[in-house]
Amino acid sequence: MNIKQYQRCTRCVMDTTDSKITFDENGLCDHCRNFDKNIAPYWKPSENRFAELEEISKKIRKAGRNRDYDCILGLSGGADSSYLAYIAKEIMHLRPLIYVVDTGWNLNVAVENIEKIVKGLNLDMYTDVINWKEMRDLQLAYFKSGISSQDFPQDHAIFSSLYNYAVKHGIKYVLTGSNSATEFIRPPVEWLYMNDLRMAKDIHKKFGTIPLKTYPTCGILKYRIWYRYFKGMKRVYPLDYVVYDKTKAEKFLNEQYGWTKYKNKHFENVFTRFFEGYYLPTKFGFDTRKNVLSNEILAGTKTREEALEILKNPPYDVSQALKDKSYVAKKLGITTEDFDSIIKGQNKTPDDYKNSFWMIKFGVFLCKLLGIENRNIR
């Protein structure tokens, strides 16, 4: 077996915990090289491209003529999607339907933020509440499977619910809060969510206990081919057209709508906090702060030294992690001891289950071949 030596990029803080990482002779990683080659030349962080945004907005408004809404926008209550809602309404003059998926894990701060944004901007909101028994069954099955991407049950439900709803109701434009300014480097596919429905079905077949009758699903082909090319669905990234300084955006949202900041990216949700802050780093050695901090280094908002200093501390308070573990266990309907022994089980990879990982690998290979980052592989 070829065991790689530990190595960390000389510019950012990504390292060999990303199994696909490669380094050049100067120790620069492929994420940084991709940034230099494909992103930096086009990235204009201090320039609003309102004219281009208006062109897009015109198309969206036209598509929505005589309809209740001209686009759909998934709101989590976090900074990106909240600021996006503001841009959509006040800058793009759109009529978005705010779409919220309740997976049972949202913290009050997220729920309150959603309410404040929706009220403050006078928008309509639709909430899809995922059947909790099914959600819990799939999540427990995932923990028992021993694989890393425990965020699948929740993220897949959020993503599928919104896309299925949009297609069903003829809403062609999906506004997303994804943006280059905070996402030059996405977490490697083995760290986080893979839209692999085949694997999910196999895991649930092996470890689940009740049938998933209402849990929303949307496989990669349905999304990438059917919805895109046959249903004409389009994703729009408005935050890429405006100056998106997250700190300023958060201040603005707070002053304007009373929005409250979370402590950490994606920590709006107890499950995500536990998963990214405890499960991934302790069981697999994956630390999602590395890609978040690396983004900040490339954006010039943090130095590498500051980032390394932050990484010396655990992702979140140990006593909070233990509290969250008990909370998650209780919510999943098992004892903390049982949960501990499940977490301590053997680490598995997608290869231990039926999967469509070859498609994802192929996508990554194709992207690398074409010189683009392995982003958006979902």
Ligand SMILES: [Zn+2]
């Ligand atoms: Zn790097």
